[in-house]
Amino acid sequence: MELWLLLGIPLTGCLVLAVFGARGWAPEANVAFGLGTFLASCTLTRRVIIEGPLLMGHEQFFVDPFNVFLVALTAFVGWTTSMFSRPYMRIEEHPGRVNRQKLRLYHAMYQLFMTTMLCALLTNNLGLLWVAMEAATLSTVLLVSLYRTAASIEAAWKYFILCGVGIAQALFGTILLYLAAEKVFGADGSTALLWTHLNAVKEQLEPNVLSLAFVFLLVGYGTKVGLAPLHNWLPDAHAEGPTPISAVLSGLLLNVALYAVVRCKVLVEGATHSGLASHLMMGFGLLSVLLAAFFLWRQRGIVMLAFGMGGPVADFAALLHMTVHSLTKSAIFFAVGHACQKAGTQVMDNIRGLIVISPTVGWGLMIGTLAILGMPPFGVFTSEFLIVTTAMRDHPWATPILLLALAIAFAAIFRRVQAMVFGETQLNALPHSPALVPVFAHLSLVSMLGVYIPPALATWYQLAAALIG
Amino acid sequence: MQLAWTSQLIDLGAAVLLLTSFAMLSQRRILSLVNLYAWQGAVLSMSTAAVAYTSGQHHLYLSAALSLILKVIVLPWILHRLIRRLNVRWDTEPLLNIPTTMLVGILLVVFAFALSQPIAQLSTSIARSTLGIAMAVVMLSFLMMITRRKAISQVIGFLAMENGLFFAAISATHGMPMIVELGVALDVLVGTLILGVFFFQIREQFDSLDLQHLEKLKEE
Numbered sequence: 001m002e003l004w005l006l007l008g009i010p011l012t013g014c015l016v017l018a019v020f021g022a023r024g025w026a027p028e029a030n031v032a033f034g035l036g037t038f039l040a041s042c043t044l045t046r047r048v049i050i051e052g053p054l055l056m057g058h059e060q061f062f063v064d065p066f067n068v069f070l071v072a073l074t075a076f077v078g079w080t081t082s083m084f085s086r087p088y089m090r091i092e093e094h095p096g097r098v099n100r101q102k103l104r105l106y107h108a109m110y111q112l113f114m115t116t117m118l119c120a121l122l123t124n125n126l127g128l129l130w131v132a133m134e135a136a137t138l139s140t141v142l143l144v145s146l147y148r149t150a151a152s153i154e155a156a157w158k159y160f161i162l163c164g165v166g167i168a169q170a171l172f173g174t175i176l177l178y179l180a181a182e183k184v185f186g187a188d189g190s191t192a193l194l195w196t197h198l199n200a201v202k203e204q205l206e207p208n209v210l211s212l213a214f215v216f217l218l219v220g221y222g223t224k225v226g227l228a229p230l231h232n233w234l235p236d237a238h239a240e241g242p243t244p245i246s247a248v249l250s251g252l253l254l255n256v257a258l259y260a261v262v263r264c265k266v267l268v269e270g271a272t273h274s275g276l277a278s279h280l281m282m283g284f285g286l287l288s289v290l291l292a293a294f295f296l297w298r299q300r301g302i303v304m305l306a307f308g309m310g311g312p313v314a315d316f317a318a319l320l321h322m323t324v325h326s327l328t329k330s331a332i333f334f335a336v337g338h339a340c341q342k343a344g345t346q347v348m349d350n351i352r353g354l355i356v357i358s359p360t361v362g363w364g365l366m367i368g369t370l371a372i373l374g375m376p377p378f379g380v381f382t383s384e385f386l387i388v389t390t391a392m393r394d395h396p397w398a399t400p401i402l403l404l405a406l407a408i409a410f411a412a413i414f415r416r417v418q419a420m421v422f423g424e425t426q427l428n429a430l431p432h433s434p435a436l437v438p439v440f441a442h443l444s445l446v447s448m449l450g451v452y453i454p455p456a457l458a459t460w461y462q463l464a465a466a467l468i469g
Numbered sequence: 470m471q472l473a474w475t476s477q478l479i480d481l482g483a484a485v486l487l488l489t490s491f492a493m494l495s496q497r498r499i500l501s502l503v504n505l506y507a508w509q510g511a512v513l514s515m516s517t518a519a520v521a522y523t524s525g526q527h528h529l530y531l532s533a534a535l536s537l538i539l540k541v542i543v544l545p546w547i548l549h550r551l552i553r554r555l556n557v558r559w560d561t562e563p564l565l566n567i568p569t570t571m572l573v574g575i576l577l578v579v580f581a582f583a584l585s586q587p588i589a590q591l592s593t594s595i596a597r598s599t600l601g602i603a604m605a606v607v608m609l610s611f612l613m614m615i616t617r618r619k620a621i622s623q624v625i626g627f628l629a630m631e632n633g634l635f636f637a638a639i640s641a642t643h644g645m646p647m648i649v650e651l652g653v654a655l656d657v658l659v660g661t662l663i664l665g666v667f668f669f670q671i672r673e674q675f676d677s678l679d680l681q682h683l684e685k686l687k688e689e
Contacts, residue, residue, distance in 0.1 A: 060648075127649030134656040141663055150674050157620070157667065164627055164660070165614065171634050171653070172607065176588065179641045183591065190646050209588055 002044040003056050003063070006071070007118055009036040010078075013111035021104030027086040030107050034079035037114060041075035044068060049460070055124070055196065062124035062196055066464040070259055071121050073323055074252050077330050078114045080438040081251075084334045085110070085244035087435045091341050092242065097147055106143060106242070113139045113248065120256050127193045129260055130167070130174050133224065136253055137163045144241035155236035162233040163223055170220025170260075176213035177267070180206045195263060202270030214268040214277050217261065218284065224257035227288045227304065243337030251330040255322055262307055266468055281308030286398055289405045305402070306387045307468070309394055315465035317386035320453070324379030324446045328372045331442035335365035338434040339420065353423045362421045364439040369417045371446050373410045379449030475523040479640075482516030483599035486636060487578070490609040493629060494574055495567050499557055502625050503548045509632050510540025517639050526643045532650050536635065539654055544628065544661055548621070551665055555672060557621060564616045574609050581605035588641070599640040606633030620671060624664050631657055 013033030017026055045068050048054060053064040063071075089106065092098045098106075113136055120132035137160070145156035174193070181192035184204050191197050198205070219230065226234040238246040261281070268277045281304050288301030303325070306318035338361050343351040355362035371378035384406065391399045453461075489509045496502050514537040521529030552558075565573070581604035588600060610630035614623050635653075638645050645653075 125646075125649065127645055128652060131649065131652030131656060134653075135659075138656065138659050138663055142666065145667070145670060148670060148674065153667075153670050153674050157671070160660075160664070160667070161614070161623065161627070165611070165630070168607075168627075168630050168634060172637065175634065175638045175641060175645065178638075178645060179588070179591070182642050193646060193649065206591055209591060212588065 002040060002047055003054075003061055003122065006037065006040040006044055006075075007115060007122070009033055009040055010111045010114040010118065013037075014108050014115060017104065017111055018108035021107040022100040026103065026107050027082075027089060030082045030110060031079070031086055033111055034075075034082035034114075037118070038072075038075040038079040041068075041072045041118075045072050049456075059191070059194055059196065060125055060128065061122050062194075063122060064464075064467060065460055066262075066467045067121050067259065069319065069460060069464055070255055070322070071118060073326055074114075074117055074121065074255070077251050077326055078117075078248065080441065081244050081247050081330060081334075082110065084247070084337070084435045084438045085242075088244055088337055088341070089242070102146055106146060109139050109143050110244070110248075113143075117252060117256050121259060124194050124196055126174055126177060126195060126198075126264070129263075130171055133170070133221070133257065133260065134164075134167050136256070137167065137224070140241075140245060140249060140253075143245045144237050146242055146245075147240070149240070151236075152240035155233075155240035159233045159237040162230065166220050166223025166230060168220070169216045169223075173213045173216030173218075173220055173264075176209055176216065177264070180209040180213065180271075195267075198267055199270070202267050205267070205271040207272040207274075210268045210271045211276055214264060215280070217264045218277075218280055221257045221260045221264075222284060222304075225254050225261070225304065227284045227301065231288070231291070243333050243340065247330040247333035247337075250333070251326040255326060258303060258307075258322070261304075262468055265307065278308045278310055281305070282395070282398070283308075286401055290401060292405070292409065302384065302387060302402075305398070306390070309387075309390055311390065311394070312462070312465050313386055314390040314394075315468055316461050317383045317390065319461045319464055320379065320449070321383035321387070324383060324449055325372070327442040327446050328368055328378070328380060331439045331446075332365065332368040332372060334435070334439045334442075335361055335368055338436075339365060341434075351420045354421045356424075358434075360436050361434060364436060364443070365417060366421050367443055368439070369413065371443060373413060374406060377447055377450040379446045382450050382453075473523065475519045478519045479516050479523075479599060482512050482519065483602040483636070483640070485512045486516075486606055486632075487602050487609075490606045490629065490633075491571065491574060493625070494570055494609055494613055497559055497567075499552055499559065499619070499621055499625075500549075502622060503545050503552065506548070506625055506628060506632075507541050507545040509629060510536060510544075513540065513632055513636060513639075516636070517644070520639055520643065524643050528647045529639070529644050531647065532644055535650070535654055539658060540628075540632070543658070547661055547665060548625070551668060552621065555621075555668060557619065564618065570612065570616055574612060577608040577612060578605040581608050600637060603633050603637035603640050606630075606636060609633075620664075620668060624661070628657070628661070 010033060013030070017029060020026060020029070044063065048063050048065065048068045053062070055062055089098065089103060093103065116132045116136040116139060120129050120136065123129050123132060141156050141160045144159055145153045178193055181198055183206060184201050185192040185197070223230040238250055241249070265277045265281065285301045285303070285305030285308055289305065292301055303318045303321050306314045306321065338358075339351050339354050342354070342357060342361075354365060371380055374380045374384045388399065388402060391402055486509060489505050489512070493502055493505050496505060514533045517529055517533035517536060521527065521533060582601040585601040585604045607630050610626045610633055613629065614626035617623050617626060644650065
């Protein structure tokens with residue numbers, strides 16, 4: 001029941017907003033649907049905590065502590081982002097960049113995007129997981145090019161083609177997985193792609209085929225996560241689209257893709273009994289962290305690294321990092337979005353002296369940056385600390401590379417942001433008051449997680465970490 | 470050993486599929502590319518039906534019908550309309566000249582066969598010998614996407630890649646579960662429609678479908 005509510009509310013939202021999305025109250029409706037989804041995810045979470053893992057809908061849907069935690073996170077950030085998007089899109093509508101029709105597209109696609117992501121997280125069928133991931137890409141492509149500027153169309157094209165090619169690799173990986181599964185389950189393959197069934201027989205799956213399948217799956221879903229060297233689309237798509245979309249893309253879609261990789265890793269690890277999957281993930285993760293440091297964007301390399309290392313501590317840290325990173329990253333996007341609107345440009349160099357014109361936006365951006373760069377007392381510090389200490393213990397060779405990357409990222413990003421926040425200004429005031437509640441709500445949650453993780457949440461992370469081993 | 474006529478039909482289908490992939494690689498007229506794509510879809514649908522007949526998997530008839538409708542009728546029709554509306558006929562000179570592309574393509578085919586050898590031996594499907602060809606088609610389409618400049622030929626490359634993947638699913642296993650196949654087909658259809666919208670946006674903005682114009686973001 002909770003499950004159908006959870007998937008049904010955003011889907012209804014999509015249909016309603018596809019019809020009425022151009023009306024004046026559409027942004028409020030968007031927030032309401034976001035809230036409804038979040039509440040549904042809370043009830044589902046409660047049920048999973050009480051009753052343990054659930055199988056629903058002819059075994060097509062599966063909920064365990066690992067994915068329900070991501071579902072709750074996704075629904076929460078989806079809701080706060082819709083709160084942020086309400087004044088943001090109102091302001092965008094003013095200069096005539098975005099007309100009513102585009103607003104309708106935007107709202108409908110926003111809800112559709114939420115539906116597909118939740119579907120990808122909840123499905124038990126690895127084939128449906130692929131379909132939902134592809135649908136999530138498709139629903140956001142037209143949003144990235146919403147402004148119809150040359151740069152945004154180019155960014156959307158790149159996003160579409162690179163992710164399309166990437167996800168085609170993932171489909172091939174899924175086919176190979178199915179091939180291995182079919183040998184175990186026999187000719188009737190209708191249940192052979194269900195994760196729970198595969199997990200039960202993972203010892204018998206053909207290791208050669210699974211190793212090859214994992215390479216394809218990692219490359220395919222890794223393109224979505226923005227792992228080097230397949231990250232090309234990511235900075236452009238984030239810079240050119242409307243900021244709420246950038247926030248959900250980087251805060252949520254990346255998590256979902258990462259989730260897909262981890263689910264597959266569990267199977268492959270069980271079948272091959274070797275460290276191949278872990279080593280591949282660690283290698284890609286480390287490479288991405290390094291490149292990210294040099295090219296000024298941060299992403300999930302470090303989480304990939306942590307999941308690759310495995311073990312209870314690293315998995316715990318990775319889950320914590322996913323949470324705090326999503327919250328912080330979207331908070332930063334909210335602050336940057338308002339800053340860009342004030343400056344009337346998305347070029348960082350033209351944004352100066354935010355603190356003078358709007359202290360709250362300026363401080364929000366500054367605190368968010370400090371948080372994401374791993375300063376104590378924020379949660380990112382805790383998770384990165386755990387990851388680095390695990391790396392020291394298990395893989396000492398990786399530690400200096402990791403620390404170097406973190407240091408470079410700190411220096412480079414902090415310098416840029418400092419210039420944006422302080423200094424002389426020529427920015428204008430905005431016609432609508434910006435939504436700052438989401439920014440500070442996210443940041444206070446992140447700082448809370450840095451000093452105090454509620455015991456319920458900690459046990460929950462431990463349960464999830466135990467599941468992915 | 471004498472092969473049953475259906476296996477021969479499947480092998481023939483695989484060969485034609487590979488042939489059309491090479492033809493696409495060498496074809497610069499966009500209208501012909503679309504026609505080749507439609508042919509590929511027809512062959513794919515025929516092979517699927519043949520696999521369905523020999524293996525007795527009835528749901529494969531459905532996916533054969535699905536690919537017949539989608540890949541032979543609907544998608545080529547959409548592409549034809551787009552080409553007429555946008556008035557693009559020829560792709561410009563590809564990044565690699567055509568003879569070189571063909572040579573690279575041959576190397577890719579050899580590579581694909583070498584890669585698929587150990588997997589094909591594990592497969593129980595009657596069509597397992599064709600897995601190498603499926604992989605080769607995927608790689609050749611990939612090559613086509615890399616070397617072409619016009620947005621529309623890149624998209625046809627993308628669709629051809631999906632054909633290759635579909636063929637891999639048919640030949641290595643007996644096709645994916647129906648619900649997955651329906652989902653994939655839906656994604657492909659929606660993707661093509663979105664691309665149609667996209668072409669108009671690109672055209673509106675750059676007055677051309679040539680992707681050379683889309684290189685501004687690279688320098689930054």
